[in-house]
Amino acid sequence: MNQEHAQQLKAAIEAVKSREIGNIYFVACGGSMATLTPAQYILDREIDIPSAVYSSNEFILRSPKALNDKSVVISCSHSGNTPETVEATEFARSKGALTISLSHLVDSPLWNAAEYRLHYDWGTEARAEENNYGILYRLIFGILNTLYPNEKYARAVASVETSLHDVFERNKANTLExxxxxxxxxxxxxxxxxxxxxxxxxxxxxxxxxxxxxxxxxxxxxxxxxxxxxxxxxxxxxxxxxxxxxxxxxxxxxxxxxxxxxxxxxxxxxxxxxxxxxxxxxxxxxxxxxxxxxxxxxxxxxxxxxxxxxxxxxxxxxxxxxxxx
Amino acid sequence: MNQEHAQQLKAAIEAVKSREIGNIYFVACGGSMATLTPAQYILDREIDIPSAVYSSNEFILRSPKALNDKSVVISCSHSGNTPETVEATEFARSKGALTISLSHLVDSPLWNAAEYRLHYDWGTEARAEENNYGILYRLIFGILNTLYPNEKYARAVASVETSLHDVFERNKANTLExxxxxxxxxxxxxxxxxxxxxxxxxxxxxxxxxxxxxxxxxxxxxxxxxxxxxxxxxxxxxxxxxxxxxxxxxxxxxxxxxxxxxxxxxxxxxxxxxxxxxxxxxxxxxxxxxxxxxxxxxxxxxxxxxxxxxxxxxxxxxxxxxxxx
Incomplete structure (x- = not known):
């Protein structure tokens, strides 16, 4: 396990725990928006705090009135350079929201815009538990397990950390032909x-x-x-x-x-x-x-x-x- | 103005006013879902109560945990016979939500499933203020004006009632060629x-x-x-x-x-x-x-x-x- 990633996740999860939360937004563009969306589905099923997904520019220009200091905004940009997502994160922060951003690039504009930053690994050598989905799922199930402690959530985090990589590899091999x-x-x-x-x-x-x-x-x-x-x-x-x-x-x-x-x-x-x-x-x-x-x-x-x-x-x-x- | 429509709208708006509202869902399929979606956009911009749009079967099977007796669920089916939307409305009602349904057909399954029913006119002779969008906009701006009285919302309702039909006709003529x-x-x-x-x-x-x-x-x-x-x-x-x-x-x-x-x-x-x-x-x-x-x-x-x-x-x-x- 990458200790830096684990510490970043811990800080973000504790920040969520320390706040009263009214709603949760997932904000990104294109493939990164699609990456975040399963987390919204999981929250919809598991907790009664409303959550929603927006493309970054739609989020900024629409400016939902429910965005405020009781909001958590989770954004993602692979390069950390997507201007709309950087701006959306700054916008959310200006409204008092708790901002958490996922990015592959440390010290990118997105990295510097967000209050809590989660780095993820990328490339053929990257392990599943440290890549974009791995970090996202550890974050979401970590938040769930902190807010509503449940063995199910702890086992979900453990599934990512111990088994996801091998599951990916086996199914890739099984579907090669x-x-x-x-x-x-x-x-x-x-x-x-x-x-x-x-x-x-x-x-x-x-x-x-x-x-x-x-x-x-x-x-x-x-x-x-x-x-x-x-x-x-x-x-x-x-x-x-x-x-x-x-x-x-x-x-x-x-x-x-x-x-x-x-x-x-x-x-x-x-x-x-x-x-x-x-x-x-x-x-x-x-x-x-x-x-x-x-x-x-x-x-x-x-x-x-x-x-x-x-x-x-x-x-x-x-x-x-x-x-x- | 169709007095029956006006009375149906009044009853639905008063029902919303009488409840504590935690969130609002718009639920329908295909074209009817698309018809309801602008109302979600308007609520997103105007009020801080979270709202969301779901395709009917996704709503039922996903079963959002935030659906409860503080929810308002607005559904729509032109024929009133769309099985998924009828079932979604019954499902919402079983969870204690306030249900309001729009339909062209009176006494349809959807009509009978919902607590509050809004009929709309249809066809080449129907006037804009009494058709699907006319009724929806009178509902939404009526709800807004009841919860958060504002001349802007009253003028929006008046715009539907007095001008929308002619605006439609003029723009159709202007774009015929x-x-x-x-x-x-x-x-x-x-x-x-x-x-x-x-x-x-x-x-x-x-x-x-x-x-x-x-x-x-x-x-x-x-x-x-x-x-x-x-x-x-x-x-x-x-x-x-x-x-x-x-x-x-x-x-x-x-x-x-x-x-x-x-x-x-x-x-x-x-x-x-x-x-x-x-x-x-x-x-x-x-x-x-x-x-x-x-x-x-x-x-x-x-x-x-x-x-x-x-x-x-x-x-x-x-x-x-x-x-x-």
Missing amino acids: AAKAFGSDYKREPIIYTMASGINYSLAYSFAICLLQEMQWIHSSAIHAGEYFHGPFEVTDYDVPFIIIKGIGETRLMDDRAHDFCQKFSDKIVLIDAETFDMEGISAEVRNYFANLVAGVVLRQYAQYLSEFRGHPLSVRRYMWKMDY | AAKAFGSDYKREPIIYTMASGINYSLAYSFAICLLQEMQWIHSSAIHAGEYFHGPFEVTDYDVPFIIIKGIGETRLMDDRAHDFCQKFSDKIVLIDAETFDMEGISAEVRNYFANLVAGVVLRQYAQYLSEFRGHPLSVRRYMWKMDY
Whole structure:
């Protein structure tokens, strides 16, 4: 365990404990917003303090009236340089909110904007318990266990610290061949929809906007599995591809229903089913909160092989970082 | 004015006033969810009681812990028959929440599930102040004016009651030629993105999932104008169409930024700019909360002409109402 990370987490969790909390906001952009969103889902299920997710500029310009000195604002930017997220964190702090920021870069503008700073590791060598999701989950379950002490939360933290990394590695290995087949089979698709619900929805969103649109220039849209039947399902046809992520928790009913319908009319369904994951080591009572993380690692490998079969590296951009915008 | 509607609104507003309110949920599916969403935006800006929007099944299965007898749950189903929304309303009521439902059909299952029922008119003859948005806005500004009496809110209600219908008609007439040109120019597009932010975002969402995907079988995705720069903008190219809705309020900065960038690289931008609307009769201080409604009427006419030039009526479905799902 990285002792610096542990100390940063301890300080942030104690700060939350020391305050009266009226509401909690998660604020970030794009992939970082999607990273934070599962934590909002967990809080929604576990505690009666309202919480919400905002894209950074929407948060600043909308300026929710409930943002005040009883708010906790958790923000995230990988580089720590995303101007909207830095500004949103400064804005929240100016309103008296307790600010906690996650970033890979120490001493970045975001790092200096937030009252409590959480560094996370990144890259192929980084261990899961020290990367963005690992730090976020240790923070959220740490806050829960401090505010409402419960063995369940302690076991969730322990699951991250002792088992998550190996779970990721085993499931990556188990889905390697499926990832290669996906890359080969779907390399010529001009549009690929993603679909999920509950805690997995933000993964469908980030796969659509970051992996497909941003990194592969493939048209996409994340469809909520419950919303599918209220409009989007009419585009379903034999040649329209859908990546469907099925969770293992309380919202799986929606995923099952969407999958059952979709497979009747589309011949191009890519199913990521959390029930097939090897979750050994993750405490059984919180596995529904972890399957989305495993699905994310599995899908990242799918994207990697899609990019290889398309000869379009995931690192290529035409606008991002290339010009002012 | 329809006296029955006025009485139903009065009863619902008084019920809200009589309770201690901890939070407010808006719950519906698809187009009805998008209809309710602007009200959440208005509450976010105007009061410090947290509020949130959920798709009905997500609401039931997620079962937010903050849903209790201090909650107000506002739901909507046009037919009053949407099973998920009926169940969500019953679920909310079972948790002790105050339930208010909007529906076009009296004595529908939703009508019977909710404690307070608001009927709205529908069809080509319906007046704006009595249709879905008219009733919703009279409810929301009525609640605001009862909880926090303010001339601004009274003028907002008066704007709906006296002027909204004519504003809709005038702006429809003003954009008729533009709607026809859109239908002709975009009739062969296989994918059309929509983009907006703030109070207009839910209109981008409903236009994407209801008008384009459901009613025209055209691929689409609603992009949040702030999120555009964090992934989606990489799909922008000279031949990729975007319908961009620009509001007149506090979030217009995001719309301007997205439009400025998008028009550099796409030759197919359809701009719906609320600054060009004739808003005479709507109280100046709340026009930012009404421009989305006008944009919706304008865009509905765009969809009408798109359907005519494509020979694909807006009423055609292949799955909806045709089978069990």
